[in-house]
Amino acid sequence: MTQNKTYLFANWKMYLDYDESNILANALAEKSKKFSDEIEMTVFPSALSLYPVAQTLSDVKINVGPQNIYWVDKGGYTGETSAQMFKAAGSSHALIGHSERRHLFHETNHDVRQKIEASLNAELTPVLCVGETEKERDEGKTEEIVEIQLRATLEDLNWPKDRELIVAYEPVWAIGTGNACDPAEAERMHDKIFNWIKGLAPGISPVLLYGGSVRGENVEGYLQMSHINGVLVGGSSAKLESWMEIIENSTRAVEKL
């Protein structure tokens, strides 16, 4: 895996039940023979569906990971599932600090850091999500908020040299709203994020994704940006037709680069 690839990451959120997840995984497995080698795809199904989805995708080049993990390996933590458990169930990645976890479930930067550390210990590649709310943006605090999120999570962490450092910049106001961030504005933040990470994890070249209302019709605009290595997609990744449109348009964009 290198940054020469284009990363298409699919957050199925709680949109798909067990049967729907398996149907979509089977359809992707079927279509995957035609996917470009330049595309690195990872899907994040519900915890309930992760094991069968991982089984279905184990023979094709599509990675699987949970949408959230708990940082203790085992114990009396009702309702939680550990990074180790997800690893054993066939995961390679883990989504960490998604804005819905931060804002609906009150996850703090400290929690996010513990989840990042647990993912690394379990040999999962964490996908760290950062981004400002609409209020923070209106108050001109976008850079301050994102830098705090990165610093709290990555400072003094000693990132393993053999593990990708993947960060998804997802402005909260763009998630699930149809109000996607302008690619040039996203690129400006990715450039900042790239430089902050260079300071926080010297020697590591991060993989940076954009997330927030990505669709087939706007994906190319992001992939043309030099610091955007791919996209993290929610709503449009949970339906075969819209996800295939994103894959096809991304493949076309990659070929033009």
Ligand code: PEP
């Ligand atoms: C997400 O949930 O990470 C996301 C980007 O959602 P959507 O694509 O629906 O905006």
